[in-house]
Amino acid sequence: MTREITYVQAVAEAIDEELARDDDVILFGEDVEEFGGNFGETEGLYQKHGRDRVRNTPLSEIGIAGMALGAAVGGIRPVAELQFADFAATAGDEVFNQIPKQPYVSGGKLKAPLTIFAPSGAGIGAGAQHSQSVHSWLGNVPGWVVVTATTPYDAKGLFKSAIRDDNPVFFLPHKMLSETKGEVPEEEYTLALGEAAVEEEGDDVTVVATQLMFHRAREATADLDIDVEIINPRTFAPLDTETIAESVRKTGRLVVVDETVERYGTQGHIANEIVENDFFSLDAPPKTIGVKNVPIPLSPPLEQEVLPSADRIAAGIESLF
Amino acid sequence: MTREITYVQAVAEAIDEELARDDDVILFGEDVEEFGGNFGETEGLYQKHGRDRVRNTPLSEIGIAGMALGAAVGGIRPVAELQFADFAATAGDEVFNQIPKQPYVSGGKLKAPLTIFAPSGAGIGAGAQHSQSVHSWLGNVPGWVVVTATTPYDAKGLFKSAIRDDNPVFFLPHKMLSETKGEVPEEEYTLALGEAAVEEEGDDVTVVATQLMFHRAREATADLDIDVEIINPRTFAPLDTETIAESVRKTGRLVVVDETVERYGTQGHIANEIVENDFFSLDAPPKTIGVKNVPIPLSPPLEQEVLPSADRIAAGIESLF
Amino acid sequence: MTQNVSVDDETARQFLEGMLRIDIFEEETKERFGEGEIPGFVHLSGGHEGSHIGMGAAMGDDDWLAVGGARLIGQYIAKGVPLPDIMAELYGRVGGSNKGHGGQMHVSDIGRKLYGHAATIGSGQNPAVGLALAEEIQETDNVAVTTIGDGGTSRGSFHTALVFAAYWDLPVVFVIENNEWAISTPAESLSPDHLSDYGIPHKMATESIDGSDVEAVYHTVSEAIERARNGGGPTVIESRVARLVPHFEGDKETYRDTDEYERLKEEKDPIENYRERLLERDIVTETGIEDMIANIETEVKEAVEFARESPEPEPEAAYDHVYRTPLYGQGENQ
Amino acid sequence: MTQNVSVDDETARQFLEGMLRIDIFEEETKERFGEGEIPGFVHLSGGHEGSHIGMGAAMGDDDWLAVGGARLIGQYIAKGVPLPDIMAELYGRVGGSNKGHGGQMHVSDIGRKLYGHAATIGSGQNPAVGLALAEEIQETDNVAVTTIGDGGTSRGSFHTALVFAAYWDLPVVFVIENNEWAISTPAESLSPDHLSDYGIPHKMATESIDGSDVEAVYHTVSEAIERARNGGGPTVIESRVARLVPHFEGDKETYRDTDEYERLKEEKDPIENYRERLLERDIVTETGIEDMIANIETEVKEAVEFARESPEPEPEAAYDHVYRTPLYGQGENQ
Numbered sequence A, B: 001m002t003r004e005i006t007y008v009q010a011v012a013e014a015i016d017e018e019l020a021r022d023d024d025v026i027l028f029g030e031d032v033e034e035f036g037g038n039f040g041e042t043e044g045l046y047q048k049h050g051r052d053r054v055r056n057t058p059l060s061e062i063g064i065a066g067m068a069l070g071a072a073v074g075g076i077r078p079v080a081e082l083q084f085a086d087f088a089a090t091a092g093d094e095v096f097n098q099i100p101k102q103p104y105v106s107g108g109k110l111k112a113p114l115t116i117f118a119p120s121g122a123g124i125g126a127g128a129q130h131s132q133s134v135h136s137w138l139g140n141v142p143g144w145v146v147v148t149a150t151t152p153y154d155a156k157g158l159f160k161s162a163i164r165d166d167n168p169v170f171f172l173p174h175k176m177l178s179e180t181k182g183e184v185p186e187e188e189y190t191l192a193l194g195e196a197a198v199e200e201e202g203d204d205v206t207v208v209a210t211q212l213m214f215h216r217a218r219e220a221t222a223d224l225d226i227d228v229e230i231i232n233p234r235t236f237a238p239l240d241t242e243t244i245a246e247s248v249r250k251t252g253r254l255v256v257v258d259e260t261v262e263r264y265g266t267q268g269h270i271a272n273e274i275v276e277n278d279f280f281s282l283d284a285p286p287k288t289i290g291v292k293n294v295p296i297p298l299s300p301p302l303e304q305e306v307l308p309s310a311d312r313i314a315a316g317i318e319s320l321f
Numbered sequence C, D: 001m002t003q004n005v006s007v008d009d010e011t012a013r014q015f016l017e018g019m020l021r022i023d024i025f026e027e028e029t030k031e032r033f034g035e036g037e038i039p040g041f042v043h044l045s046g047g048h049e050g051s052h053i054g055m056g057a058a059m060g061d062d063d064w065l066a067v068g069g070a071r072l073i074g075q076y077i078a079k080g081v082p083l084p085d086i087m088a089e090l091y092g093r094v095g096g097s098n099k100g101h102g103g104q105m106h107v108s109d110i111g112r113k114l115y116g117h118a119a120t121i122g123s124g125q126n127p128a129v130g131l132a133l134a135e136e137i138q139e140t141d142n143v144a145v146t147t148i149g150d151g152g153t154s155r156g157s158f159h160t161a162l163v164f165a166a167y168w169d170l171p172v173v174f175v176i177e178n179n180e181w182a183i184s185t186p187a188e189s190l191s192p193d194h195l196s197d198y199g200i201p202h203k204m205a206t207e208s209i210d211g212s213d214v215e216a217v218y219h220t221v222s223e224a225i226e227r228a229r230n231g232g233g234p235t236v237i238e239s240r241v242a243r244l245v246p247h248f249e250g251d252k253e254t255y256r257d258t259d260e261y262e263r264l265k266e267e268k269d270p271i272e273n274y275r276e277r278l279l280e281r282d283i284v285t286e287t288g289i290e291d292m293i294a295n296i297e298t299e300v301k302e303a304v305e306f307a308r309e310s311p312e313p314e315p316e317a318a319y320d321h322v323y324r325t326p327l328y329g330q331g332e333n334q
């Protein structure tokens, strides 16, 4: 049995269920109480679980991330929101230098089972500092489990697993997908972290895409006379390269489309993993597509220009044949 | 005419000469006065140029980077030090969200001719938060000119250009190279930003390497019976892919070795640029070498394990034949 | 309770006119946003007009304003950015102050010494310290004024800016617009009696004033600027205002108490209060105000027309302004 | 000028012994580092011993210590981490507290509630707030004590931690070890009279004490902990000490005035002063002290032996502890 919910509802349900399931889980962040988050992602949680479990914080990402780290080490499972993924940098020392490294430098003796989540991605005219896709930054810092969500099904199942996982997890919903709808099981479920999903099977080309780009890739392939296999990596660190490689061994062609900036983004690395380790499975060089090396501009025609479009993806796929 | 100086002397000379040349240039950072920097990189400058031009700051990277941004917009050419490259994240909002983006979001009307420099890299047992190579983070954020230095010649010539450039430049010397020596011209010189240097010519394989990895690559190739062309990218953003591509068109083989973490590091992107745009120039898949996906551990055997060694580079090169 | 008018009549009228300009411009902005003509987020300044205009009037043309908080449009206007430049930027058009690259949160006008927001709350204060340093090095007597909201004062970046400004005794005036809310989080929950108290440990001059009174703001900021100009160092001012509008357009404000909200609208509307004050003292007449409004409405209408007629940027313009090229030495023969 | 001894004789002797343990351990560390046996950086605690031991003695075993500043080894010892665990970690060996992954800047011992430094100065205060929150949620009465240097207080992260601790009135004790220097930058240039004044706007309890007096530290931190334990909220303490050692081994300290340095060594050595105080009051005898020293020297020797004999990590150990695997759900059939 399934039912249809929106993507932000899925996010909220994941937190709701984990708050109900485990007393050690708490939620905090800016405006997570009555306001319910900028996209409705924490709506209703405060009313249900009360102010001890769901807490507005003062306006400081350093405070939020640093407190999450301490609380996690102290035996709690904090779920902490940053209002925009860009603010990973606003709590830069915590996010790059402290949280992912403290378990390692302790020789594994310290555990930091926290989850930070933050809406990422472009498309709503939010400008250069509220529109970035930061999984390239985070995935380049060993220690973070970096998880994205593409559908309500993903959002709920992956977020619940993120909260239960004993590693620091950075969970990245995409703000443009907030109101998209999808099926989720009636019953409780979780989805495995660290495993890519083959979302559509096909024989001709493997397209790796997540979040908004997954939907654009699907749109792009709808009209193509090419049998496309679409892989949603879900977790960007660690990366499940094996599922991608297996697919390319079948299709012989690879397109990687992602919303991170292309230079030292996710695309080149993913493509290179296949080239380097599965070279002879390739019938053509891979094609990578991302945000060209510019910040995200405000004006819609500019923003749409830099955000990979279905057309650009379609052209990328076709260029391999 | 040339003379031999050390790498940190080259850094100090670059600042010294630019302070002397241009009244708008000032230097600030933690312990840049009498102390002269952790590696001696600002030694003697305070005595010579005085406290108006060379200023110790309070201990805050946010303060340093934010003040540099404002001063640059206000018409000064600040040269600001962060004591370790890892602290790019400690001033995360300034480094990721503000400095590189403010010129862009202003529609080009605002100019931020600042230089931040920070010793990067591993090898001295400084641990996980004092040893990172961060040009993958910075290069993934459009707007920064990201420059590294491999020799005293580079250090001086590139740093001087960085200071003169009208963009925000992040200049990354490598701490392990501090005491290495090299020739620099007697006379004044600068080196072009944004241009890779062919450091050694060869016909069999192109090795892209910078900073400490350049020296290890050279060590690696000394005993190999392979004619290696070594390219030092110098600037990682924007990246001079053309010089690399030209070389690979000649050699047919590519090894990219860099000290950034491999996952979403520089290596995969650089290799992919060639694969995607110059596929048919390749006789073998490229080989990428970097820090495996771990933080830099303290203990020397662990640190040496994660830092690409000459042996690992040699093996990488040989694997292509 | 009648209040004195402490400025000359002409200045008083300018204050009223300035506040009305913000209000009318923003009402129009709200409409245009509602009609889908303006992309992105829109945050309005209702309740802050007195603080903005008082501050702007206290500043010299050559003093920097590094804007902060989320009530930005009023500050742009107070610093003298032409309305068409602002409106076209809200529209994301090439005629905008930032050619559409920035939008509502980022209007900047370096010629008028408006340093634009980086849109992360609390991002303007350290740059303001740098701007003040640049002025000092260039041996001017210009100062840097920087604004931040009550919410923003919780960020460490604000406190570090205080440390740096105090360290070199730089000419910076920190204005905290305390409107009691950071989106939905009440400033009341923060510990300080006054947010300007954050200046106390640094031994800075501090003031907490009724920021809905344009004249109070004008005098207090003027004094602080004067002090900074004369080498007296930084000041922290808390300008207490009411946020008489949603956080952003679309915010349902379920977190606010309706009665209290109504009371604030009654009591803390800087424009309404000042209007009455000037009318009572015959500094303006009803018709005088109507004329003002009519003129401003024309200005605003022209700004909208300008914005509408200004072309959308060409898509390729997205690739402009990332770097100033060529980079130093690039392309030269060495 | 004789000073009273305000603790019982046994406690007093433990204080002296504790400080001597730090001193002797560190003297040995310096030697071993000089001989090239210890990799990386070494920062010693000379002058801070009283602050460390007084603080450690005030804490319960179940209170968290989130260490900060650069004078760390003394704090590890004060929190009761066994000397061999520390020394082996300095050596980067598998027997070290962190299996050699961390080194001198990172000793952590979660069992003993020592939260290790992330080596960026000022990185411990927000985690300390989180640790206090965790204790509160778990309904214990444990508190979190966190240390930072004078230099570190300039970072915004420190101030944000004050905001958060005050916001929920959490049981956090902030101890600022003001040793007058951040590497080469004098604390004197900072504006506050006392760095504990940073607590004032937050209406926190604040204290500034002579941190070279172990008993003063003990009493002040005890009171603050007591207050926090009883729901009285956070305290900020400035513990004024002298840095009687270089910033790190190798620092030539050209920036210090020699006479002043000598004076400080004369006047502000917490061990020498306390030794004399206890001798004067016959709480210890010279031979008693000699015995103490001899015992500690044996302990330290054993720690060095342990460290030397502890194996170097296998290179592959570098890949351990990045993640706890399997990740949630990984490898399962869904």
Ligand SMILES: Cc1ncc(C[n+]2csc(CCOP(=O)(O)OP(=O)(O)O)c2C)c(N)n1
Pocket (backbone or CB within 6 Å): A030, A059, A061, A083, A087, A090, C069, C070, C071, C119, C120, C121, C122, C148, C149, C150, C151, C152, C153, C177, C179, C181, C182, C183, C243, C247
């Ligand atoms: C660093 C950062 N955190 C969070 C946000 C999201 N945000 C935008 S405005 C705002 C509230 C700001 O409150 P305040 O500083 O009081 O300014 P006001 O909106 O009241 O003018 C928040 C949380 C942001 N833009 N930047």
Ligand SMILES: Cc1ncc(C[n+]2csc(CCOP(=O)(O)OP(=O)(O)O)c2C)c(N)n1
Pocket (backbone or CB within 6 Å): B030, B059, B061, B083, B087, B090, D069, D070, D071, D119, D120, D121, D122, D148, D149, D150, D151, D152, D153, D179, D181, D182, D183, D243, D247
């Ligand atoms: C964020 C950060 N900036 C700079 C450094 C480099 N650094 C290490 S110790 C130190 C000085 C610290 O001074 P203080 O806080 O007074 O502590 P003390 O050394 O006096 O114990 C500096 C600048 C660092 N480790 N972290």
Ligand SMILES: [Mg+2]
Pocket (backbone or CB within 6 Å): C149, C150, C151, C177, C178, C179, C180, C181, C182, C183
């Ligand atoms: Mg506010």
Ligand SMILES: [Mg+2]
Pocket (backbone or CB within 6 Å): D149, D150, D151, D177, D178, D179, D180, D181, D182, D183
């Ligand atoms: Mg100090």
